[in-house]
Amino acid sequence: MNPKSDATQLSQQKQSVETLRWREGRLEMIDQRVLPMHFEYLAYTNAKEVAEGIRSMVVRGAPAIGCAAAYGVALEALASQHMANDAFIQAMERGFTELAQSRPTAVNLFWALQRMRACWEKSSSAPPPQIAAILLEEAHEVSQEDVRINRAMGAFGASLLNDGARVLTHCNAGALATAGHGTALGVFRSAVEAGKKISVIADETRPFLQGARLTAWEMVQEHIPVTLITDNMSGHLMQHGEIDAVVVGTDRVAANGDVANKIGTYMVAVLAKRHGIPFYVACPLSTIDLSISQGKDIPIEERSRDEVLGFRDYRWAPVGVSVRNPAFDVTPAELVTALITEKGVVHHPNVQNISALFR
Amino acid sequence: MNPKSDATQLSQQKQSVETLRWREGRLEMIDQRVLPMHFEYLAYTNAKEVAEGIRSMVVRGAPAIGCAAAYGVALEALASQHMANDAFIQAMERGFTELAQSRPTAVNLFWALQRMRACWEKSSSAPPPQIAAILLEEAHEVSQEDVRINRAMGAFGASLLNDGARVLTHCNAGALATAGHGTALGVFRSAVEAGKKISVIADETRPFLQGARLTAWEMVQEHIPVTLITDNMSGHLMQHGEIDAVVVGTDRVAANGDVANKIGTYMVAVLAKRHGIPFYVACPLSTIDLSISQGKDIPIEERSRDEVLGFRDYRWAPVGVSVRNPAFDVTPAELVTALITEKGVVHHPNVQNISALFR
Numbered sequence: 001m002n003p004k005s006d007a008t009q010l011s012q013q014k015q016s017v018e019t020l021r022w023r024e025g026r027l028e029m030i031d032q033r034v035l036p037m038h039f040e041y042l043a044y045t046n047a048k049e050v051a052e053g054i055r056s057m058v059v060r061g062a063p064a065i066g067c068a069a070a071y072g073v074a075l076e077a078l079a080s081q082h083m084a085n086d087a088f089i090q091a092m093e094r095g096f097t098e099l100a101q102s103r104p105t106a107v108n109l110f111w112a113l114q115r116m117r118a119c120w121e122k123s124s125s126a127p128p129p130q131i132a133a134i135l136l137e138e139a140h141e142v143s144q145e146d147v148r149i150n151r152a153m154g155a156f157g158a159s160l161l162n163d164g165a166r167v168l169t170h171c172n173a174g175a176l177a178t179a180g181h182g183t184a185l186g187v188f189r190s191a192v193e194a195g196k197k198i199s200v201i202a203d204e205t206r207p208f209l210q211g212a213r214l215t216a217w218e219m220v221q222e223h224i225p226v227t228l229i230t231d232n233m234s235g236h237l238m239q240h241g242e243i244d245a246v247v248v249g250t251d252r253v254a255a256n257g258d259v260a261n262k263i264g265t266y267m268v269a270v271l272a273k274r275h276g277i278p279f280y281v282a283c284p285l286s287t288i289d290l291s292i293s294q295g296k297d298i299p300i301e302e303r304s305r306d307e308v309l310g311f312r313d314y315r316w317a318p319v320g321v322s323v324r325n326p327a328f329d330v331t332p333a334e335l336v337t338a339l340i341t342e343k344g345v346v347h348h349p350n351v352q353n354i355s356a357l358f359r
Numbered sequence: 360m361n362p363k364s365d366a367t368q369l370s371q372q373k374q375s376v377e378t379l380r381w382r383e384g385r386l387e388m389i390d391q392r393v394l395p396m397h398f399e400y401l402a403y404t405n406a407k408e409v410a411e412g413i414r415s416m417v418v419r420g421a422p423a424i425g426c427a428a429a430y431g432v433a434l435e436a437l438a439s440q441h442m443a444n445d446a447f448i449q450a451m452e453r454g455f456t457e458l459a460q461s462r463p464t465a466v467n468l469f470w471a472l473q474r475m476r477a478c479w480e481k482s483s484s485a486p487p488p489q490i491a492a493i494l495l496e497e498a499h500e501v502s503q504e505d506v507r508i509n510r511a512m513g514a515f516g517a518s519l520l521n522d523g524a525r526v527l528t529h530c531n532a533g534a535l536a537t538a539g540h541g542t543a544l545g546v547f548r549s550a551v552e553a554g555k556k557i558s559v560i561a562d563e564t565r566p567f568l569q570g571a572r573l574t575a576w577e578m579v580q581e582h583i584p585v586t587l588i589t590d591n592m593s594g595h596l597m598q599h600g601e602i603d604a605v606v607v608g609t610d611r612v613a614a615n616g617d618v619a620n621k622i623g624t625y626m627v628a629v630l631a632k633r634h635g636i637p638f639y640v641a642c643p644l645s646t647i648d649l650s651i652s653q654g655k656d657i658p659i660e661e662r663s664r665d666e667v668l669g670f671r672d673y674r675w676a677p678v679g680v681s682v683r684n685p686a687f688d689v690t691p692a693e694l695v696t697a698l699i700t701e702k703g704v705v706h707h708p709n710v711q712n713i714s715a716l717f718r
Contacts, residue, residue, distance in 0.1 A: 036677040170591075201683075204667070204676075206565060206589035212668075212676045220679040227681040228667055230565035232529075232590040232623025236688035239625065264591025266598065267626055274629055308563070308587055309571075314673045317563075317571045318395040320579040322586040324560075329595040 017175035017218060019064050020071065020143060025078065027071040029059045032176055032210075033312075036217040047076035047095030054102040054109070057208065061177020062251040062287055063146050066108030069099045070139040073116040077132035088128045092120065104299045105260060105328045107252040107289040112142055143179040149284045150181035152342035154190030157247065157282055160338070160345065161187070163196045165244040168234055170203040171262035172214035173249025173282060183249040183282035185218055187340060192224055199225040201243060205262060206231055207307040207325065231264050238275040246272050247280045247340075253288045257333030257349030258295025263326055269335040278337040285341055285357060295330035303327050376534035376577060378423050379430065379502065384437065386430040388418045391535055391569075392671075395576040406435035406454030413461035413468070416567065420536020421610040421646055422505050425467030428458045429498040432475040436491035447487045451479065463658045464619060464687045466611040466648040471501055502538035508643045509540035511701040513549030516606065516641055519697070519704065520546070522555045524603040527593055529562040530621035531573035532608025532641060542608040542641035544577055546699060551583055558584040560602060564621060565590055566666040566684065590623050597634040605631050606639045606699075612647045616692030616708030617654025622685055628694040637696040644700055644716060654689035662686050 021028050021041070027050065028041040042058055044050045050072030053059055059068045076095030080088045100113055119138045123131050161167060167188065174185035181189060191198050200219050205211035212228055219226035229237065237243050246268055252260040259265070259281050272279040292298055305323035310316050317323075339346040339354075346353050380387050380400070386409065387400040401417055403409045409431030412418055418427045435454030439447045459472055478497040482490050520526060526547065533544035540548060550557050559578050564570035571587055578585035588596065596602050605627055611619045618624070618640050631638040651657055664682035669675050676682075698705040698713075705712050 037675065202680075203591070204565065206563065206591060209675055216680040217677040220677050225681065227683055228676055229683050230590065230622070230667055232562070232565060232626060233683060233685060233688075235626035235629060236622060236685055237683070239688070263589070263595060267591055267594035267630055270594060270633055271626055271629055308589055311670070311673065311675065314670065316396065316568055316670065317587055318576040318579050321561075321575040322584065324586055324588050324592060324596070326592060326595055329592075329598070 017221065018180065019059065019176050020067055020179060022071070022140065027068070027075060029053060029068065030176065031058050032060060032214060033057055035213050044072070045075055046079045047072040048098050050075065051098040051102040054099070060210070061172060062106035062108040062249065063150075063178040063183065063284060064176065065103065065106045066112035066286060067139070067143045067146055067179045069109050069112045070116050070142040072099045073113065073120075074132065074136040074139040077128065077135045081128040081132040083128065085128065103301060105251045105301045108286050111286045115142065146179035146284070147181055149342040150178055150183060150186040151190070153183060153282050153284065153340050154181060154186040156345050157187030157280065157340040158191035158194050158196065160278070160280060160340070161191045161196060161198055161245060165196070165198045166201060166242060167198055168201045168203070168243045168246045168268065169215060170211065170248050170265050170268050171205045172210035172218070174215055174218045176214050176218060177249060182218070183284065184247045185215065187247050187282055188224060189222065192222075199227065201227050201229060201234070201237065203231050203234060203264065203268070204228060205264065207311070209311065210262070234268055235271045238271050238277060243277055245278045245280065247282060250281050250283050250287050251328055252292070252298050253281070253283055253339065253354075254292045254295045254298060255290045255354060256294050256351050257336060257339065257354055258298075259331045259333070259336055260295060260298045260300070260328050261331065263329050266329040266331045269331040273335050279335060280338050280340055281336055282340045285343065288354060288357070290355065290358065295332060298330060300329070301327040376580070377539065378418065378535050379426055379538060381430070381499065386427070386434060388412060388427065389535065390417050391419060391573060392416055394572050403431070404434055405438045406431040407457050409434060410457040410461040413458070419569070420531060421465035421467040421608065422509075422537040422542065422643060423535070424462065424465045425471035425645060426498070426502045426505055426538045428468050428471045429475050429501040431458045432472065432479075433491065433495040433498040436487065436494045440487040440491040442487065444487065462660060464610045464660045467645050470645045474501065505538035505643070506540055508701040509537055509542060509545040510549070512542060512641050512643065512699050513540060513545040515704050516546030516639065516699040517550035517553050517555065519637070519639060519699070520550045520555060520557055520604060524555070524557045525560060525601060526557055527560045527562065527602045527605045527627065528574060529570065529607050529624050529627050530564045531569035531577070533574055533577045535573045535577060536608060541577070542643065543606045544574065546606050546641055547583060548581065558586065560586050560588060560593070560596065562590050562593060562623065562627070563587060564623065566670070568670065569621070593627055594630045597630050597636055602636055604637045604639065606641060609640050609642050609646050610687055611651070611657050612640070612642055612698065612713075613651045613654045613657060614649045614713060615653050615710050616695060616698070616713055617657070618690045618692070618695055619654060619657045619659070619687050620690065622688050625688040625690045628690040632694050638694060639697050639699055640695055641699045644702065647713060647716070649714065649717065654691060657689060659688070660686040
């Protein structure tokens with residue numbers, strides 16, 4: 001595969017970034033660990049490989065993790081379709097477990113696995129090859145639905161942004177975090193499609209640098225003006241009136257509207273509140289977890305110390321230092337101006353207006 | 360010079376880190392751009408070289424910049440002492456200008472230059488070699504005084520920390536930012552000397568990583584427990600009750616108590632306020648600028664875009680992205696629990712209690 005020709009081809013497509021794609025019976029995912037230095041797809045053939053791809057953050061972002069998990073289940077079925085029924089069931093169960101254990105915070109992972117399990121159960125009397133075909137169709141549908149949902153959220157969200165707005169985002173809730181279009185960045189794309197001139201301020205988002213590497217790259221690809229800052233600069237910019245709104249994605253929203261998202265989101269939300277800047281969360285319904293009543297019950301993943309000691313193979317911290325590396329934090333609902341969902345904008349989210357979304 | 364033997368020697372001294380030292384008629388400064396990967400001294404012989412050392416951040420930290428500038432003036436006098444009187448004066452004026460233009464935010468730079476100029480004026484009737492000797496003595500005195508002041512601040516500050524306190528600091532206000540002991544880290548050192556068990560949480564402080572590289576290194580050297588986090592994690596830790604106090608340094612304090620310090624300090628202060636965590640600023644009187652009435656009048660340096668696009672020679676941001684890189688921000692006095700000065704602790708700093716320090 002030639003990364004350059006891929007990049008060229010992608011930039012000419014309407015959907016400029018294809019995070020996951022199905023090619024010749026395999027799942028291919030952009031390796032987001034090496035973007036933007038390298039642009040390449042890695043191929044996956046079973047659930048275990050996909051689980052490792054999620055864990056190591058080849059693919060990241062709650063909706064994209066959900067799509068990957070759905071394909072992981074389908075791949076496991078395809079890989080095991082010629083087994084006897086018992087062995088097939090055993091392989092599938094092992095696949096579900098491996099995928100469920102890949103990362104703890106994004107609820108879309110569990111949402112997608114539940115959906116795939118329900119689909120499997122409905123077709124369980126069929127022979128394994130037929131089950132595999134049905135599950136693959138379902139995985140395709142999960143992905144296509146994700147793009148439709150992101151476009152719906154984008155349209156609702158775009159209406160919240162004024163022409164000329166300078167909008168801060170944290171981490172990458174872009175096409176790379178979804179099956180396409182993006183959640184927070186989908187709002188920006190939809191605003192631009194609607195003829196609004198907006199500019200994006202991207203937090204670099206240490207330690208994995210999703211902002212510097214992924215959000216900046218996506219925006220540059222689409223010629224949306226983007227300014228990169230380090231994570232400690234947004235307060236200063238807000239103080240000087242240089243940020244008009246904040247839009248972020250989320251990995252899980254509790255029933256009361258508390259929002260788990262990439263570490264650092266909470267600090268941005270507190271500063272936005274202080275400066276009277278609206279703080280929006282782009283949030284497909286699949287990210288809302290009604291089984292969790294409040295944010296403090298959302299499990300927060302603690303990742304490897306190596307991520308904080310440097311970046312990739314470049315290490316700058318001294319030997320002997322301890323490290324904390326929580327990957328997410330929780331922003332209380334009181335700091336959230338509105339959730340942007342595919343069913344509309346939910347102002348001042350709370351138990352009532354969130355549960356109403358599911359009626 | 361053998362960096363290893365130097366490091367060993369330093370760790371056995373009472374003053375464990377000698378940021379600036381006078382050796383054989385030259386100023387030597389630890390190259391803080393390459394710590395902790397490399398430990399080495401660079402040598403300086405005139406004002407222009409020292410100004411470049413300050414600009415490129417071989418030396419950084421407001422008090423250390425002041426000491427370096429004082430030595431820069433003395434070096435210029437020594438280098439020019441055999442010139443005719445007119446040429447000597449011309450060289451000295453050029454030296455003062457070069458040093459004054461090296462960095463804009465730290466007021467200690469201008470404070471030290473003023474002090475050296477006053478010393479020069481007092482001795483101006485003497486022959487240049489005698490002036491040079493007097494200026495060198497004054498530069499030594501500026502450095503020695505800085506250590507005495509830091510020890511006085513340390514003692515006052517230590518009394519504010521409880522035994523067992525987990526204290527967050529941002530950037531490096533350590534021995535490396537001063538002639539020795541440090542301002543914020545001087546408080547930690549003094550607390551430990553006083554028998555208190557404290558542990559330090561260090562923000563990594565992008566883009567120059569003073570926290571990850573310098574604060575972590577200093578604390579590891581002295582066996583003070585230190586935990587490294589990225590700049591976007593402190594809010595999460597405060598939310599979970601894992602931070603008992605914040606102590607930072609400062610580059611300039613306005614007459615009303617507004618504090619300019621490393622970019623990101625403001626966000627930490629806002630979060631500390633929200634969580635009822637005391638926010639202390641270690642602040643020698645030389646850092647207070649009574650000529651500036653409020654923080655918004657403090658000039659904020661904007662540094663090179665390259666610093667934000669990656670770290671040193673490692674670049675991770677895509678081509679085509681814009682960058683902002685303000686090196687400092689301003690924390691309003693209302694967020695400052697107390698200033699720790701060499702004359703005592705000033706609670707709730709304001710025009711009155713700050714001006715009283717100078718009576």
